[in-house]
Amino acid sequence: MDIILLPVLSRLTPPSTALMVMKESRRSVAAVVGSPPQGLISSLGVRKAKNQKLTSLQNAELEPLLVLFDGDFIPEGYMMLKLPNAAFATVRGHLLQTFPGMGHQPLSVGPQELLAFEQVLPSGAAQAFLGYDRGAAVVMTRHESLAEQAAGPPLDCCCDNPQTPHEYPAGRKKTGQSCDICEGRVEC
Numbered sequence: 001m002d003i004i005l006l007p008v009l010s011r012l013t014p015p016s017t018a019l020m021v022m023k024e025s026r027r028s029v030a031a032v033v034g035s036p037p038q039g040l041i042s043s044l045g046v047r048k049a050k051n052q053k054l055t056s057l058q059n060a061e062l063e064p065l066l067v068l069f070d071g072d073f074i075p076e077g078y079m080m081l082k083l084p085n086a087a088f089a090t091v092r093g094h095l096l097q098t099f100p101g102m103g104h105q106p107l108s109v110g111p112q113e114l115l116a117f118e119q120v121l122p123s124g125a126a127q128a129f130l131g132y133d134r135g136a137a138v139v140m141t142r143h144e145s146l147a148e149q150a151a152g153p154p155l156d157c158c159c160d161n162p163q164t165p166h167e168y169p170a171g172r173k174k175t176g177q178s179c180d181i182c183e184g185r186v187e188c
């Protein structure tokens with residue numbers, strides 16, 4: 001189990017702006033919000049929308065996101081979620097230290113609290129929206145690996161394949177070079 005803060009985008013956000021927000025936030029996943037939040041989008045999903053020449057994320061594919069609480073993640077919201085009282089200070093400290101733009105560190109709680117957190121997620125749910133903290137989305141994941149995947153910025157380069165874009169780290173490819181996996185051209 002882990003809790004990660006993700007940047008927030010709207011369906012009207014242009015893909016190029018979404019990528020910029022993700023890079024500045026040092027996150028490769030963002031929450032697409034409305035009332036309630038509509039889902040998660042990865043940097044590859046944003047690049048796919050960009051490669052399809054979409055002007056916004058309106059028709060972009062989103063990963064489902066279970067909404068457990070659609071409000072501010074303050075003591076009242078925390079209590080409504082029936083999260084363990086003893087861990088509230090730990091969670092608040094974690095959120096203050098891992099805001100988008102800062103590096104993500106895994107949330108560390110005791111065994112009793114961990115069990116209580118795990119029971120908040122319904123069986124079969126891999127992640128859930130717990131509310132907003134200072135404008136960022138608070139997302140709980142069942143497995144630490146899901147938070148780890150979202151915790152870094154998007155890679156610097158990507159091919160222009162409109163269906164399955166492929167990302168590359170800086171220095172591996174230059175703009176205009178061929179993608180190693182498909183017939184696309186790389187943009188950095």
